[in-house]
Amino acid sequence: MHSRDLCLQADRQDELANLRHQFSLPHGVIYLDGNSLGVLPKTATARSQHVLEQEWGVGLIRSWNTARWFELPTRLGEKLGRLIGAEAGEVVVTDTTSLNLFKALAAALRIQQAQAPKRRVIVSERDNFPTDLYMMQGMIDFLQQGYELRLIDETLSLEQALTDEVAVLALSHVNYRTGAMYDMAEVTAKAQARGALVIWDLAHAAGAVPVDLNGADADFAVGCTYKYLNGGPGSPAFIWVSARHQDRFWQPLSGWWGHSRPFDMATDYQPAQGIRRFLCGTQPILSMSLVECGLDVALQVDMAALRKKSLALTDLFIQLVEQRCGHHPLTLITPREHASRGSHVSFMHPQGYAVMQALIARGVIGDYREPEVLRFGITPLYLGYADIWDAVEVLRDILDSASWNQPAFMARAAVT
Numbered sequence: 350m351h352s353r354d355l356c357l358q359a360d361r362q363d364e365l366a367n368l369r370h371q372f373s374l375p376h377g378v379i380y381l382d383g384n385s386l387g388v389l390p391k392t393a394t395a396r397s398q399h400v401l402e403q404e405w406g407v408g409l410i411r412s413w414n415t416a417r418w419f420e421l422p423t424r425l426g427e428k429l430g431r432l433i434g435a436e437a438g439e440v441v442v443t444d445t446t447s448l449n450l451f452k453a454l455a456a457a458l459r460i461q462q463a464q465a466p467k468r469r470v471i472v473s474e475r476d477n478f479p480t481d482l483y484m485m486q487g488m489i490d491f492l493q494q495g496y497e498l499r500l501i502d503e504t505l506s507l508e509q510a511l512t513d514e515v516a517v518l519a520l521s522h523v524n525y526r527t528g529a530m531y532d533m534a535e536v537t538a539k540a541q542a543r544g545a546l547v548i549w550d551l552a553h554a555a556g557a558v559p560v561d562l563n564g565a566d567a568d569f570a571v572g573c574t575y576k577y578l579n580g581g582p583g584s585p586a587f588i589w590v591s592a593r594h595q596d597r598f599w600q601p602l603s604g605w606w607g608h609s610r611p612f613d614m615a616t617d618y619q620p621a622q623g624i625r626r627f628l629c630g631t632q633p634i635l636s637m638s639l640v641e642c643g644l645d646v647a648l649q650v651d652m653a654a655l656r657k658k659s660l661a662l663t664d665l666f667i668q669l670v671e672q673r674c675g676h677h678p679l680t681l682i683t684p685r686e687h688a689s690r691g692s693h694v695s696f697m698h699p700q701g702y703a704v705m706q707a708l709i710a711r712g713v714i715g716d717y718r719e720p721e722v723l724r725f726g727i728t729p730l731y732l733g734y735a736d737i738w739d740a741v742e743v744l745r746d747i748l749d750s751a752s753w754n755q756p757a758f759m760a761r762a763a764v765t
């Protein structure tokens with residue numbers, strides 16, 4: 350597409366174009382950060398008011414039963430599960446991605462201890478999202494049983510890493526920095542053939558790309574609802590556990606919400622059957638209630654159509670940046686190959702931080718990741734072709750005029 354008019358024409362023919370009206374988007378902003386914090390679904394305003402004033406204000410303690418607060422983690426889990434190839438009873442919405450990874454890892458290590466106790470290696474990726482690596486390090490340190498973290502990188506391939514000492518392979522489906530995507534079925538099969546259990550982090554995949562956990566025969570998965578699922582800032586995460594593992598062990602954060610009869614107030618822990626045992630304690634009901642608003646929009650969409658538009662938009666973004674900003678020192682670090690690309694695009698630029706601040710000042714909101722990475726989330730639910738054109742035009746102007754070169758754009762904020 351070589352002109353804004355052609356982009357507008359593509360928007361007119363886009364069957365998903367109307368979905369953006371279900372979101373409340375600020376004027377004068379092109380939002381390319383839905384991979385970090387999704388936008389506000391319009392229904393969330395009335396929903397939050399209802400939960401506050403009626404369910405909490407009037408219903409008070411009765412709402413645990415009458416508004417079915419107690420069932421929210423499983424009820425929302427069932428809805429979310431439809432987006433990631435899960436069956437009913439395999440997902441709960443709860444806690445944070447970091448915490449859920451800890452639970453999944455603990456359960457996976459317990460299963461391996463029972464069936465293959467010599468396996469003491471956890472394999473992940475040097476370029477994985479840091480909290481995932483930190484949680485693995487925390488688990489290893491806590492267990493004090495000689496576990497080791499082995500990281501794949503340029504010097505160690507996945508094939509090389511998957512020796513017969515490996516207990517668990519834990520990877521992100523879509524890489525948070527580069528947007529590179531693994532073939533979930535292929536990697537899962539490869540790891541399982543070598544005796545490892547597989548945990549997928551779907552933080553940048555759920556709601557962004559088609560995911561089929563049961564189709565891939567994966568073991569565990571975790572992910573966020575505040576990114577592509579538009580659940581709201583800090584909204585609870587999710588955990589999926591294959592039905593074949595759910596009742597084998599329980600996870601060590603065995604709080605009363607995972608108990609089979611929490612209101613017996615028994616002295617001893619007795620895990621609930623099924624996925625509820627992956628809950629810990631009382632849930633943030635206000636925040637969790639709003640997760641449903643984002644899920645209800647996502648569930649109206651055919652994932653294959655969404656994926657098609659995502660690839661068309663990311664292709665267009667790459668093509669326009671290379672055509673119109675090609676004389677600047679920008680390096681694409683996102684795979685060009687469709688099968689290996691998620692739904693965001695990243696370019697490195699030596700002054701990446703300042704360039705991103707200049708973009709944000711002009712209403713084009715992406716984000717910056719170390720080192721030197723400009724990251725652009727391309728969310729087909731509420732972005733169109735002309736948005737991509739306009740965003741690249743602003744980038745071109747900022748680079749051509751070097752307007753990023755100002756002290757105000759160099760000062761680092763606490764959150765990038």
Ligand SMILES: *Cc1c(COP(=O)(O)O)cnc(C)c1O
Pocket residue numbers: 445446447448478480481521525550552553573586
């Ligand atoms: C965003 C993200 C997280 C965030 O974890 P929190 O516990 O919600 O802070 C974790 N892992 C990956 C891969 C992410 O992209």
